[in-house]
Amino acid sequence: MGFNDIYDQKLINEDYQPEVKAYYFRSWNNYLMDFHYHDRVEIMYVIKGSCQIHIENYDTEKINFRKGDFILINAMVPHKLIVNGDSDCTMMNIEFVFVKKSNFLPSFREFVNNSKELEELIAAKEPFFILKDYEDVYQLLKSLVVELSSPSAEQSISASLLMYEILLRTSGAVMKRKNESPTENYVNKTKLFINLNYDKKITLKDISAYSNINEDYLNRIFKRSTGASVIEYLTGIRIQKAKMLLCNTNIPIIDISDIVGISSRQYFNQVFKKATGLSPKKFRKSFEVELFGEAQKN
DNA sequence: AGGATAAGTCTAGAATCTCG
DNA sequence: CGAGATTCTAGACTTATCCT
Secondary structure, X not given: OOOOOXXXXXXXXXXXXXXXXXXXXXXXXXXXXXXXXXXXXXXXXEEEEEEEEXXXXXXXXXXXXXXXXXXXXXXXXXXXXXXXXXXXXXXXXXXXXXXXXXXXXXXXXXXXXXXXXHHHHHHHOOOEEEEEOOOOHHHHHHHHHHHHHOOOOOOOHHHHXXXXXHHHHHHHHHHHHHHOOHHHXXXXXXXXXXXXXXXXXXXXXXXXXXXXXXXXXXXXXXXXXXXXXXXXXXXXXXXXXXXXXXXXXOOOHHHHHHHOOOOOHHHHHHHHHHHHOOOHHHHHHHHHHHHHOHHHXX
């Protein structure tokens, strides 16, 4: 394997930093790629639809990658993308290498030495990792792509930080996968689905269909694991997002209920008050008072 | 074999949501 | 706001799996 092999000893003994060499965001339909490999580590993330990613000599083409699934493929590992004709697939990919440390940020070696999860990822020496995004990796990838698209010629500090953050979250996902029981898998899948779809009109049936298990059973194991029912969790996420929108934007309260996936304003007021003790209007007002002081109250 | 535990289903009543 | 429709919750139950 070439130097950009993520398991290369040089990365542990000397000071290198990850650097993104390519990235893209695109939709595929009825697409069959040939096997190929490159001297870069690749992360392929499914944003929408489904696909298969075949790693040479492994049975991975049987795995259906869906929204929120991603794969980390080491350099020089032959792989190909398969998107069936009946389903579109939107993906975000990044390819990165390791270059000599060139800024004040810690080197990859220092991160590995200070992260048990990253250390275990490096020790695993697997050619690829199929993972689920319970850690908001998508948001980080999106921010990274935005950062890389900015006109500045040099790769920014911010991009380097995002790249490190993505690697840390990825190693976290690897550990989760390793320790995960089937029940935990259902619970984590449910959390993922809710976090990606809280803004839509979703029911327990939709959520259980995503994990392919009985809705009542899902609700039970979810409550056992988290202490909250699936719907309580969903409502919690919605209230959390609504609070953020109430504090940081001046979007009308009427629209906020729609944005967080609650179509009935009456119901939104009801659940918001139950969760926070204040109506959305009073909540926003109290935040403004806290921020600008009593002087600007009127 | 049989006991313990986990996984999964069914169902009635409660809670939530929509609509007029 | 209230009635009716829809969805959710939780207890009881069955089935599967593991361990002794």
